[in-house]
Amino acid sequence: MRARKFxxxxxxxxxxxxxxxxxxxxxxxxxxxxxxxATREALREAALRxxxxxxxxxxxVEDIAEAAGVSPRTYNNYFASREQxxxxxxxxxxxxxxxxxxxxxxxxxxxxxxxxxxxxxxxTNAGEREREALLLIATGxxxxxxxxxxxxxxxxxxxxxxxxxLADTGAQTARVLAASVAAAVRIALEGWLRSAGASGxxxxxxxxxxxxxxxGSGAGGLVVPSGSLPGLLRAAMAPLAPAFDAxxxxxxx
Amino acid sequence: MRARKFxxxxxxxxxxxxxxxxxxxxxxxxxxxxxxxATREALREAALRxxxxxxxxxxxVEDIAEAAGVSPRTYNNYFASREQxxxxxxxxxxxxxxxxxxxxxxxxxxxxxxxxxxxxxxxTNAGEREREALLLIATGxxxxxxxxxxxxxxxxxxxxxxxxxLADTGAQTARVLAASVAAAVRIALEGWLRSAGASGxxxxxxxxxxxxxxxGSGAGGLVVPSGSLPGLLRAAMAPLAPAFDAxxxxxxx
DNA sequence: ACGCAAACTTGCGTGCGCGCATTTTTCTTG
DNA sequence: CAAGAAAAATGCGCGCACGCAAGTTTGCGT
Numbered sequence: 001m002r003a004r005k006f007x008x009x010x011x012x013x014x015x016x017x018x019x020x021x022x023x024x025x026x027x028x029x030x031x032x033x034x035x036x037x038a039t040r041e042a043l044r045e046a047a048l049r050x051x052x053x054x055x056x057x058x059x060x061v062e063d064i065a066e067a068a069g070v071s072p073r074t075y076n077n078y079f080a081s082r083e084q085x086x087x088x089x090x091x092x093x094x095x096x097x098x099x100x101x102x103x104x105x106x107x108x109x110x111x112x113x114x115x116x117x118x119x120x121x122x123x124t125n126a127g128e129r130e131r132e133a134l135l136l137i138a139t140g141x142x143x144x145x146x147x148x149x150x151x152x153x154x155x156x157x158x159x160x161x162x163x164x165x166l167a168d169t170g171a172q173t174a175r176v177l178a179a180s181v182a183a184a185v186r187i188a189l190e191g192w193l194r195s196a197g198a199s200g201x202x203x204x205x206x207x208x209x210x211x212x213x214x215x216g217s218g219a220g221g222l223v224v225p226s227g228s229l230p231g232l233l234r235a236a237m238a239p240l241a242p243a244f245d246a247x248x249x250x251x252x253x
Numbered sequence: 254m255r256a257r258k259f260x261x262x263x264x265x266x267x268x269x270x271x272x273x274x275x276x277x278x279x280x281x282x283x284x285x286x287x288x289x290x291a292t293r294e295a296l297r298e299a300a301l302r303x304x305x306x307x308x309x310x311x312x313x314v315e316d317i318a319e320a321a322g323v324s325p326r327t328y329n330n331y332f333a334s335r336e337q338x339x340x341x342x343x344x345x346x347x348x349x350x351x352x353x354x355x356x357x358x359x360x361x362x363x364x365x366x367x368x369x370x371x372x373x374x375x376x377t378n379a380g381e382r383e384r385e386a387l388l389l390i391a392t393g394x395x396x397x398x399x400x401x402x403x404x405x406x407x408x409x410x411x412x413x414x415x416x417x418x419l420a421d422t423g424a425q426t427a428r429v430l431a432a433s434v435a436a437a438v439r440i441a442l443e444g445w446l447r448s449a450g451a452s453g454x455x456x457x458x459x460x461x462x463x464x465x466x467x468x469g470s471g472a473g474g475l476v477v478p479s480g481s482l483p484g485l486l487r488a489a490m491a492p493l494a495p496a497f498d499a500x501x502x503x504x505x506x
Numbered sequence: 507a508c509g510c511a512a513a514c515t516t517g518c519g520t521g522c523g524c525g526c527a528t529t530t531t532t533c534t535t536g
Numbered sequence: 537c538a539a540g541a542a543a544a545a546t547g548c549g550c551g552c553a554c555g556c557a558a559g560t561t562t563g564c565g566t
Contacts, residue, residue: 030532030533031531031532031533032531032532032533032543032544035531035532035544036544039545054254057256057257058254058256058257059254059257060254060257060521060522061521061522061523062521062522063254070545070546071545071546071547072522072546072547073524073545073546073547073548074544074545074546076522076523076524077524077544077545080523080524081522081523082521082522082523169492170488172440172488172489172492173491173492175440176433176436176437176440176489176492176493177492179433179436179437179439179440180429180432180433180436180437180493182436183429183432183433183435183436184429184432184433186432187425187428187429187432235423235425236425236429238426239422239425239426239429239430239496239499239500240429240433240496241496241499242495242496242498242499243492243493243494243495243496245495246492246494246495247492257520257521257522283562283563284561284562284563285513285514285561285562285563288514288561288562289513289514313551313552314551314552314553315551315552323515323516324515324516324517325516325517325552326515326516326517326518326554327514327515327516329552329553329554330514330515330554333553333554334552334553335551335552335553
């Protein structure tokens with residue numbers, strides 16, 4: 001029995017310096033940082049372009065790396081999986097923008113409304129090319145999964161803004177609420193992609209591997225007839241509103 | 254540019270027949286099914302045993318398969334990753350038991366309380382050997398991640414029971430609440446493992462790759478001093494209670 | 507009992523994720 | 537600006553996940 005050589009690592013080794021938590025003041029970005037951003041974007045763009053040109057399954061990381069002018073090994077210093085680069089080309093830094101949008105709302109409005117609107121706002125900006133890419137994403141299981149997983153990225157920044165607004169309540173509450181929002185968004189996107197790419201074969205089994213009840217022909221077919229993304233997002237966020245109100249100390253306005 | 258040969262598949266190909274949604278009546282399991290269960294358990298047990306004996310990073314899937322008397326290829330017909338088998342030996346079918354425990358509560362009690370108690374109950378049954386295994390799991394990043402991901406498994410069964418109790422509300426609500434519970438449980442377990450294996454090196458960066466604020470020395474250190482698992486679970490579930498009450502139509506009892 | 511179809515196993519081959527060690531590039535400091 | 541430190545890119549190797557295309561086993565109808 002030989003030993004395994006490694007024990008997993010944190011993804012994106014030097015992707016996010018961690019000490020530089022999005023400095024509000026951008027001093028001079030420095031050459032190092034600029035090159036890194038450039039490489040990252042080159043990889044994203046190359047990945048998306050190749051995926052569109054030849055189909056998502058005809059592209060290897062080697063191809064993406066070559067198109068971006070870096071070694072295959074370097075690719076994995078930026079993205080932990082083959083799909084992440086493609087997804088990142090569409091997702092970009094949506095998470096940060098959502099958090100910023102929430103923070104920008106006046107302090108008087110319900111937190112639940114603020115976050116709902118912010119999410120819808122940021123997910124509805126379909127910039128022509130994004131639509132095309134999303135259509136591509138909906139076609140394959142792997143890409144779809146990667147796209148949905150990317151939605152989890154909103155959790156950390158959301159936790160931060162929530163913690164600020166709910167200072168008196170525990171920090172745990174902020175984390176839980178942020179995670180719940182992420183889950184809701186994921187569910188909404190899942191339903192949306194299901195209707196968007198409703199021409200594929202395997203539509204019965206849920207994307208999360210749900211084999212239990214609630215499979216294909218269960219109840220709830222008439223509730224929310226798989227409509228527009230904003231509608232789905234609103235519907236998914238609605239059940240969480242009472243939790244936000246309670247955390248804010250509102251007595252059902 | 255050669256083509257990639259595959260496009261991902263559903264994990265655990267014939268692990269859950271899907272058509273057989275946990276039949277309440279177990280007719281006669283049949284030889285086929287019994288063998289499958291035996292193989293699955295053999296793999297789980299072998300994986301855990303080898304991991305304990307030689308350390309989690311010294312075990313390859315090849316070793317596990319050999320110890321269980323199947324081919325390496327067969328291993329991946331049952332588990333999608335090397336860690337899943339080890340985790341499964343501890344997790345077993347906790348998800349199903351949690352859902353059953355929730356369904357077993359009298360219909361009069363608050364749903365929020367029912368699910369909280371059910372979760373605590375099922376996660377607190379530490380059967381001596383499980384404690385040892387969990388200690389093992391806490392030591393490595395990969396295993397820890399797999400263990401936390403496994404908590405997501407409660408989502409489908411919970412969705413089912415929620416949908417039953419909240420029949421009048423939409424099925425979407427059930428899904429969102431179930432996902433939120435899963436997220437809360439994950440957060441609680443995360444905090445618990447952090448305190449349990451608090452002798453490792455890299456404890457600063459969050460397990461979810463959280464690099465932003467809320468890192469190591471942020472605010473909230475005095476809220477919930479990383480205590481017992483039941484306490485952590487209760488604290489994580491608390492913020493969701495209002496959402497459950499609202500879904501049940503309760504006006505703050 | 508026989509044979510057939512479906513379920514499951516297995517060997518093979520490919521691409522992928524990443525630890526490790528080395529080289530190259532960028533940032534500091536005197 | 538030169539030298540050293542820090543960060544990043546690269547090459548290499550290993551183990552892993554899984555499609556595919558055989559084999560083998562189990563269940564069923566006649």
